[in-house]
Amino acid sequence: MELNADFTRRAAVHAARLDWVASPMPGVERRMLDRIGGEVARATSIVRYAPGSRFSPHVHGGGEEFLVLEGTFQDEHGDFPAGSYVRNPPTSSHTPASAPGCTILVKLWQFDPADRTQVRLDSGGVAPVPAPGRPGVELVPLFRDAREEVRLERWAPGAEVALDLPGGLELLVLEGGFEEGGEAFGPWSWLRLPAGGRLVAEAGPEGARLWVKSGHLKDVLGLAASSHDPAASS
Known part of the structure; x- marks a missing residue:
């Protein structure tokens, strides 16, 4: 398959x-x-x-x-x-x-x-921290090494999220939702963007909580x- x-x-x-x-x-x-x-x-x-x-x-x-x-x-x-x-x-x-x-x-x-x-x-025992240079985004780090980074992200309602992806990105919506590429993503929606791509998204009125992995697609x-x-x- x-x-x-x-x-x-x-x-x-x-x-x-x-x-x-x-x-x-x-x-x-x-x-x-x-x-x-x-x-x-x-x-x-x-x-x-x-x-x-x-x-x-x-x-x-x-x-x-x-x-x-x-x-x-x-x-x-x-x-x-x-x-x-x-x-x-x-x-x-x-x-x-x-x-x-x-x-x-x-x-x-x-x-x-x-x-x-x-x-x-x-992850419930890990306090979220503001994402550097990304207004409206908080992170809960899960794992990081030289190859990849895994984290939970919380996007504030209406947050505009733009991120260059030299190593690609993969995410799963856990709560709330967002729009990307004219497509609406809600709970358990999954998105994968290739290495060298760019994420341009806007959180919905409830914001969004997501599992995110980046860097691993290079x-x-x-x-x-x-x-x-x-x-x-x-």
């Missing part, structure tokens, strides 16, 4: 409008945002766990990154409520489950192969070409 697999072009998906698609594991469904491959894939998805569902133990050969959107995600490392941000680097393993049910944004096989940095962060073609992750939580 190839879905939004041309990383040189703008891509947008309004995931709240999509049907849920069953995964190989009972009780686990997904809405796909981008994908290269079948069940073994470089993938970005919104994944929903029904109460009591679980996956078999597995190793993430290419790493896994996720943000808990609703409910509580669980594995042998603990319980991760909504707002939790987790990075399981290449070669890491776990047994994901959710007794109460949960929904997560998950990205597979998108790490530098040498990355071994583990992150388990409750070398994405090489990583995508070798995308084969045996992770079962795709």
Whole structure:
């Protein structure tokens, strides 16, 4: 399968409008945002766990990154409520489950192969800070290295957001919305802009809260070409 697999072009998906698609594991469904491959894939998805569902133990050969959107995600490392941000680097393993049910944004096989940095962060405990040079924007940092930056952003109502993107950008609306390129984005809308592009957007009357990743698309073609992750939580 190839879905939004041309990383040189703008891509947008309004995931709240999509049907849920069953995964190989009972009780686990997904809405796909981008994908290269079948069940073994470089993938970005919104994944929903029904109460009591679980996956078999597995190793993430290419790493896994996720943000808990609703409910509580669980594995042998603990319980991760909504707002939790987790990075399981290449070669890491776990047994994901959710007794109460949960929904997560998950990205597979998108790490530098040498990355071994583990992150388990409750973003609710991190105070937002003003974004330098960006009026009306506050940030909650989640992760940063030489390759990429991951953060939560809050845009004030009506804020005009303009940002050059030498390494590209990807975002998911968590609350509120914005307009970009003549298109309206609401909760669970996803936008990806290529390296060298520019974001020009205006927050809606309620403002917007977003998950944002930037910088990672400048070398994405090489990583995508070798995308084969045996992770079962795709």
